Amino acid sequence: MSDDFELDTADLTRRMEGAIGALRTEFASLRTGRASASMLEPVMVEAYGQKTPINQVGTVNVPEPRMVTINVWDKSMVGAVEKAIMNSGLGINPQTNGTIVMLPIPELNEERRTELARVAAQYAEHARVAVRNLRRDGMDQVKKAKADGLSEDDQKFWEAEVQDLTDTYIKNVDAALENKQAEIMQV
Known part of the structure; x- marks a missing residue:
């Protein structure tokens, strides 16, 4: 199996997109004034x-x-x-x-804005955890392939691919959080 292994990055990407989509849905439910x-x-x-x-x-x-x-x-x-x-x-x-x-829709007071920003941060953390769990799934697939004969160079390559994908989606979560918190704090 050593040369046949190819990680399904499209599936990982789709699942990470699902985590971002769920985050956007949660953000949409936050009232911003x-x-x-x-x-x-x-x-x-x-x-x-x-x-x-x-x-x-x-x-x-x-x-x-x-x-x-x-x-x-x-x-x-x-x-x-x-x-x-x-x-x-x-x-x-x-x-x-x-x-x-x-x-x-009433104006939000400063205290409520701060509370909503905190809730948005919690939603973002849940999305980050979901993305990290998907990273772990990808890394587990690579480790299983290594046990089945995947070369060490290929293992490092696929682990780097999974990590790059994870980093990209964590940045997307952070950017979405930053935008939402700016929207919430806008008077």
Whole structure:
């Protein structure tokens, strides 16, 4: 097997991209003082006996920079949507006008901005851990191939490839964190 081994770097890249994608999704759920439809993605509504994403019970719009509206399709679901938003931990009090639920986004105070920046750092650390775990998986594959007869030069080459890939994605996580923290701290 010594000359046949080739590490599936495309798979490692895809999995590391998945870690970055998950980080971006978590970052999107952080409220930065600007309205965004994505901030409602984690909110689940108790609809028709089961938990349903909020975008499946109404249309989510951002008509202005500090306002999100949800045009609820079923009038009987308006109360459930309000309750889900209040229980979501977003810190927003919904206002209802018929079937339209309005979410005014308040300015963030300095203390809340610092807290959100800390949460963003935690999300980034989780992504770094995920990337490092994928690095370990890649290194384990190389070590297994070494045990099966891979030459030492090839082993060093593949380990360097895995490390380069890891370094690139750790830098991507750090850059995403820096951008998000700058966005959060922007007044």
